[in-house]
Amino acid sequence: MTDRKRALLDSTxxxxxxxxxxxxxxxxxxxxxxxxxALIYHHFGDRSTLLQSALLHVGQRAHEYTRPISxxxxxxxxxxxxxGEIQDDAEIRDNSAAWGELRDAAIFDESLRPTLDALTxxxxxxxxxxxxxGQADGSxxxxxxxxxxxxxxxxxxxxxxxxxxxxLISTAEAHALLEGAVARELLSG
Amino acid sequence: MTDRKRALLDSTxxxxxxxxxxxxxxxxxxxxxxxxxALIYHHFGDRSTLLQSALLHVGQRAHEYTRPISxxxxxxxxxxxxxGEIQDDAEIRDNSAAWGELRDAAIFDESLRPTLDALTxxxxxxxxxxxxxGQADGSxxxxxxxxxxxxxxxxxxxxxxxxxxxxLISTAEAHALLEGAVARELLSG
Numbered sequence: 001m002t003d004r005k006r007a008l009l010d011s012t013x014x015x016x017x018x019x020x021x022x023x024x025x026x027x028x029x030x031x032x033x034x035x036x037x038a039l040i041y042h043h044f045g046d047r048s049t050l051l052q053s054a055l056l057h058v059g060q061r062a063h064e065y066t067r068p069i070s071x072x073x074x075x076x077x078x079x080x081x082x083x084g085e086i087q088d089d090a091e092i093r094d095n096s097a098a099w100g101e102l103r104d105a106a107i108f109d110e111s112l113r114p115t116l117d118a119l120t121x122x123x124x125x126x127x128x129x130x131x132x133x134g135q136a137d138g139s140x141x142x143x144x145x146x147x148x149x150x151x152x153x154x155x156x157x158x159x160x161x162x163x164x165x166x167x168l169i170s171t172a173e174a175h176a177l178l179e180g181a182v183a184r185e186l187l188s189g
Numbered sequence: 190m191t192d193r194k195r196a197l198l199d200s201t202x203x204x205x206x207x208x209x210x211x212x213x214x215x216x217x218x219x220x221x222x223x224x225x226x227a228l229i230y231h232h233f234g235d236r237s238t239l240l241q242s243a244l245l246h247v248g249q250r251a252h253e254y255t256r257p258i259s260x261x262x263x264x265x266x267x268x269x270x271x272x273g274e275i276q277d278d279a280e281i282r283d284n285s286a287a288w289g290e291l292r293d294a295a296i297f298d299e300s301l302r303p304t305l306d307a308l309t310x311x312x313x314x315x316x317x318x319x320x321x322x323g324q325a326d327g328s329x330x331x332x333x334x335x336x337x338x339x340x341x342x343x344x345x346x347x348x349x350x351x352x353x354x355x356x357l358i359s360t361a362e363a364h365a366l367l368e369g370a371v372a373r374e375l376l377s378g
Contacts, residue, residue, distance in 0.1 A: 018297065022211045100293055106355045107286060108207065117357050145369075151358075152366055155348030162347060166295045168306050169340075177341055180334075184373040 005043055008033050009057040016054060017097035021105040026050065048111045055102045055112060059119040061095050066126075074134030078127060078153075079182050085157045086164055086174045096161045103158070124150035134186075141188035149185045156181050194232055197222050198246040205243060206286035210294040215239065237300045244291045244301060248308040250284050255315075263323030267316060267342075268371050274346045275353055275363045285350045292347070313339035323375075330377035338374045345370050 001009075011032040016024055026047060030037045044050040066084035085096065106112040127150035134140030160177060163169045169177075190198075200221040205213055215236060219226045233239040255273035274285065295301035316339035323329030349363045358366075 020209065020211050020293075022209050097293075097296060100351075103351055103355065104209075104286075104289055104293060107351075113355060113357075116355060120352065120357055148366060148369055152345060152370055155352060155366070156341060156345045157348070158351060159344030159346070159348035162289075162292055162296075163309065163344060166292065166302060166305060168302075168309055177337060177344070180337055181341055184376065187373065187376055 004035075006057075008035065008040060008043060009054055012050060012054040013058055013061070013098045014094055016101050017094035020101050021051065021109075024051075048109075051102065051105070051109070051112060052115050054098070055115045055119065058095055058099050058102065059122070061091070062099070062123075065089075065092060065095075074130050074137065074139050075182075075186065078130045078134070078186075079179060081127065081130065082153055082157060082178050082182060083175050086161060086171055086178075088171050093165065097165050100158070100162060100165070120154070123154050126150075127153055140186060143188055144186065153178075153181060153185060193224075195246075197224065197229060197232060198243055201239060201243040202247055202250070202287045203283055205290050206283035209290050210240065210298075213240075237298075240291065240294070240298070240301060241304050243287070244304045244308065247284055247288050247291065248311070250280070251288070251312075254278075254281060254284075263319050263326065263328050264371075264375065267319045267323070267375075268368060270316065270319065271342055271346060271367050271371060272364050275350060275360055275367075277360050282354065286354050289347070289351060289354070309343070312343050315339075316342055329375060332377055333375065342367075342370060342374060 008029065011029050012024070015028055015032060019028075024047075026037055026040055029050075030040055033040075040050065044053055062085065065087070066081050072080070086092075102112060103116055106116045124147065128146035131140055131144055131146040131149055135142055135144065135146075156178065160169065160174045164171065164174045197218065200218050201213070204217055204221060208217075213236075215226055215229055218239075219229055222229075229239065233242055251274065254276070255270050261269070275281075291301060292305055295305045313336065317335035320329055320333055320335045320338055324331055324333065324335075345367065349358065349366060352358045353360065353363045
């Protein structure tokens with residue numbers, strides 16, 4: 001992706017995070033990024049394509065800030081990857097808020113669904129793959145259902161993120177709840 | 190609540206579910222409910238108060254469709270209460286979508302936060318109380334952390350509801366994931 005295209009998508013994500021999908025005006029993205037509206041249409045075609053590109057960008061950004069800490073043993077990697085989604089960082093907060101807005105927009109905007117479905121599936125698979133790694137090295141029980149663990153932990157991150165973004169729970173509280181969830185998911189049987 | 194006031198809030202919830210908080214126009218609520226805009230302002234004051242009333246109404250409706258099935262032994266009650274949030278029913282879908290919209294609106298609309306905080310707290314407490322009942326009759330382990338279980342199960346319901354509403358998972362899949370979560374939360378230790 002070109003730097004300019006990335007800057008346009010960063011602006012789009014920031015505006016969605018603060019004003020929602022329905023509040024997104026292409027004119028405001030252009031103003032925020034310091035370019036013409038025509039250039040945005042040149043890069044992204046229509047508004048619907050811009051939203052899909054923004055959703056992909058949100059997924060890519062989340063991948064970048066969770067992936068670097070997913071090294072080490074499988075259990076620590078699983079926990080670090082999950083905790084990485086909720087951090088006291090303005091870009092991560094905006095990314096999380098934009099994800100929530102775009103995800104909920106997909107309830108009525110069918111054009112967003114294939115992208116949302118693919119990104120959610122990749123996220124679930126990322127966690128399932130860490131469990132597979134733990135099962136391979138014997139540090140996690142062989143009877144753990146990887147896909148279910150991935151679905152539940154990612155859905156829990158989404159539910160807790162909304163509460164965290166609205167200020168109902170702190171970052172520390174969200175992390176403690178996620179640590180408890182990871183511990184329970186890794187129990188055999 | 191008078192029947193008229195309830196009808197106005199039902200209209201408000203339906204419109205929020207389908208068009209979002211930002212897409213809510215008081216004129217459309219009036220049209221949908223077959224009353225004048227002036228009457229809505231008479232009952233609810235400003236738009237901000239209407240949104241808070243709608244959020245309370247969503248909470249009340251959810252309480253009505255989950256409470257009747259929370260009888261029986263504690264474990265069954267906990268599961269039934271959680272599963273009751275996700276059902277193939279148009280009103281429940283709308284209620285769930287409106288809850289998500291209002292919850293996410295609270296990220297930037299501080300006037301919604303006290304109501305959201307109170308309702309989320311009551312929901313968490315409802316589940317914690319069922320665990321307390323199970324601990325009292327000896328059917329659940331004494332060392333279970335009730336508040337944490339309530340927080341995690343309700344947050345998981347919220348995360349799964351978004352996927353369910355967007356068609357990423359079926360009602361049956363959401364229920365199976367919740368059943369697994371309840372089973373894990375009730376393990377001792």
